[in-house]
Amino acid sequence: MYQRIEGGMWRHVWVVSDIHGCYQWLMDELKRRHFNPYEDLLISVGDVIDRGPDSVKCLQLIHEKWFRAVRGNHEQMALDSLDNNDFSLWTMNGGIWFSHLERDQQQLALSLLNACRDLPHIIEITCANGLNVIAHADYPAAEYRWQKPVSPQRVLWNRDRLMGFMVGKGEGISGADHFWFGHTPLDRRYDFNNLHYIDTGAVFDGYFTLAQLQ
Numbered sequence: 001m002y003q004r005i006e007g008g009m010w011r012h013v014w015v016v017s018d019i020h021g022c023y024q025w026l027m028d029e030l031k032r033r034h035f036n037p038y039e040d041l042l043i044s045v046g047d048v049i050d051r052g053p054d055s056v057k058c059l060q061l062i063h064e065k066w067f068r069a070v071r072g073n074h075e076q077m078a079l080d081s082l083d084n085n086d087f088s089l090w091t092m093n094g095g096i097w098f099s100h101l102e103r104d105q106q107q108l109a110l111s112l113l114n115a116c117r118d119l120p121h122i123i124e125i126t127c128a129n130g131l132n133v134i135a136h137a138d139y140p141a142a143e144y145r146w147q148k149p150v151s152p153q154r155v156l157w158n159r160d161r162l163m164g165f166m167v168g169k170g171e172g173i174s175g176a177d178h179f180w181f182g183h184t185p186l187d188r189r190y191d192f193n194n195l196h197y198i199d200t201g202a203v204f205d206g207y208f209t210l211a212q213l214q
Contacts, residue, residue, distance in 0.1 A: 021052025046072025
């Protein structure tokens, strides 16, 4: 469930909002920031696939040395569909691209989706700005601790903490300097205490948010 990365291995470290199949747009954003794949690292808050035009290309990123991702609820929906042979929920939520692929592309996508089983739910990385924790929707506890048991479903789906902040209630999370989440499309990046919500709805005519950690 947890993966630990040493930020000192890279020159610059970025975290990016939900990609959702928008491969070329992401490449353009990285180019604008002079991202160097030999020296820099990009970490995704999950939901690499669905809704956008290039889910297969985005899945291929998980094999790149300069890319890391936590598991999103869309990756989980895809894996649940494959495991249960029931594609209805995933298809309803942007997974229709899979059934439209040619046979060889579908086989490639299948192997890439199976590789998503190895994606952690939580990434911990120490960077120039301190200890960062990256998860898709939430870290469902008041205090972060490495390898602490937490609900995988709430990590992938929970919006309660964010909704509380939006109406002026809620608490930060102790145990790390920064927490980075995606999952909920917002009109802009929101920061509450040490919690950062960065899904600015690129695939919904919004934009990518890239935050530099180092």
